[in-house]
Amino acid sequence: MFALMERNAKEMLRDAMVLLFGVALPVALLGMMAVINGASAVTVPQFQPASFVPAMAVLSQAFMMLFAGLLLAKDREGAFLYRVFASPLRGADYLLAYVLPLLAVAMVQGGVCMLAGLAFGLAPSWTLLAAWAALLPTAVMFIALGLLVGCVLNEKQVGGICGGFGVTAVGMLGG
Numbered sequence: 001m002f003a004l005m006e007r008n009a010k011e012m013l014r015d016a017m018v019l020l021f022g023v024a025l026p027v028a029l030l031g032m033m034a035v036i037n038g039a040s041a042v043t044v045p046q047f048q049p050a051s052f053v054p055a056m057a058v059l060s061q062a063f064m065m066l067f068a069g070l071l072l073a074k075d076r077e078g079a080f081l082y083r084v085f086a087s088p089l090r091g092a093d094y095l096l097a098y099v100l101p102l103l104a105v106a107m108v109q110g111g112v113c114m115l116a117g118l119a120f121g122l123a124p125s126w127t128l129l130a131a132w133a134a135l136l137p138t139a140v141m142f143i144a145l146g147l148l149v150g151c152v153l154n155e156k157q158v159g160g161i162c163g164g165f166g167v168t169a170v171g172m173l174g175g
Helices: 002-014 016-039 048-079 078-083 093-119 127-152 155-173
Strands: none
Touching: 002 048, 002 093, 016 048, 016 093, 048 078, 048 093, 048 127, 048 155, 093 127, 127 155
């Protein structure tokens, strides 16, 4: 199980899309909103760092849905998953081998968003740790949805559903 987990972590971290959309985009959006909010004459409460940083952390986790679905769909289409099924792993082992590396990256993404928020004017407090811990259930939900979609659809369909529809829906309805 640990070999499969290590392989999944390496596969994900080799993908430049994870770094670009998972880490850089939320930080860039935080910076952009801080500049816009600082330059405007009227202060909008929704664009204050206390409101916007958690929303960006959740948005970055919505990309985990895309990454999880693409990883599983690629493994399924490339017959890698079928070769791994010959190993003596149980179903829960397969699931954990995909979920745990994704969960670790999701929590690092949340931490990066919180640190970027501190750099852009978020007041440091203990509630940041509580907000970071509150990201865990949403990360599990997004990863589970991504794995579900990755089990059912092919790689192109996963990109459309999770990337196009899923991330847009979270962006519009979240925060």
